[in-house]
Amino acid sequence: MFDALRKLFGSEKESSKQIAARRLQLVLVHDRASVSPEIMDKLREEIIGVISKYMDINRENMDISLANGDNDNSVALVANIPVSRMKHGK
Amino acid sequence: MSENKKHAEIVVITSGKGGVGKTTTTANIGVGLAMRDMKVALIDTDTGLRNLDLLLGLENRIMYDLVDVTEGRVPYKKALVPHKKFRNLFLLPTSQVKDKSSVNPDALMKLCDEMRSEFDYILIDCPAGIEQGFQTAIAGADCAIVVTMPEISAVRDADKIIGELGRADKDNIKLIVNRIRPQMVEQGDMLDMKDINDILSITCIGQVPDDEKVVTSTNRGEPVIMTEDSLAGRAYKNIVRRILGEDVEFMDLHKDTFLRRIKRAFGMN
């Protein structure tokens, strides 16, 4: 409704409330992604546990971390896990 | 005593950011529940910054405080201050000592468990921040009410608090948006309840307007919910009804502004 009015009067300016909402959406994505080191360690161990069932992995060179996703609004869990040997399928 | 054993619901009122209205909310919901014949205890855990007594007009009746109880000097019943008007409403005041760690989470949890069988509701007024005082205040709670304001930093802090509550396995969380200024919302210059709801994804049980009557009623030591004709008082009454499980529509905070009348005149509203 308000947008319609604004267009009608030719002002395309974003209202301060829209700016606030947009800034909040963004900052919260990053706030929420700041996971504690303990949780990251636990996550890492559990991922290693699962993957090790199927393949031998090189723990020294693996890297699991949170990074910005493709668009501003997303966060991705990025895992780089070198595989040294596949196990035999059963 | 012939009274049936009760099983209180223990609610912590928290916010992260300071000054958004935790204590005001605690006092009003407390009075509101007591008006509905509930037996209510309010525990002030903002150690060193005693306020809830003032809002309730009980500052001259305090004999003992929370630290006296948790350190075993007096039983809690001796420290409870009954309200002057609502005899089923009681305040357990906080201590004015400076040491914030004087009450630990275990002690408060033990106290809550002890009090549970005597009350219908126990409301805990939490200090600002996320340090030890916050951890203590939430320890014994079954559920939490997060108070925030339509302002970017208050909403961000509320989100932080919601995260902290989740980490403490407190998953029953409700939101109250306080100090809404309808005219600014109307102009597109203030977040409204729906915006904040979308951002935080927490069930909202109330929106309270910014209302001068909150100040005048605080001056008198009578929470605004006791005054008949105030918008904020009505908002708090609705919150109390929702807490009691009633399905209440959200009221329209918008006064009849000029813009609104124009829109209506053009059939746009």
Ligand SMILES: Nc1ncnc2c1ncn2[C@@H]1O[C@H](COP(=O)(O)OP(=O)(O)OP(=O)(O)O)[C@@H](O)[C@H]1O
């Ligand atoms: N809806 C309202 N309309 C107008 N004033 C309000 C409203 N709610 C709270 N206030 C005022 O805002 C101030 C802060 O409120 P209150 O003490 O309840 O906040 P608080 O979150 O408990 O603060 P603290 O973090 O310091 O404990 C008080 O002066 C109070 O009167």
Ligand SMILES: [Mg+2]
């Ligand atoms: Mg307070």
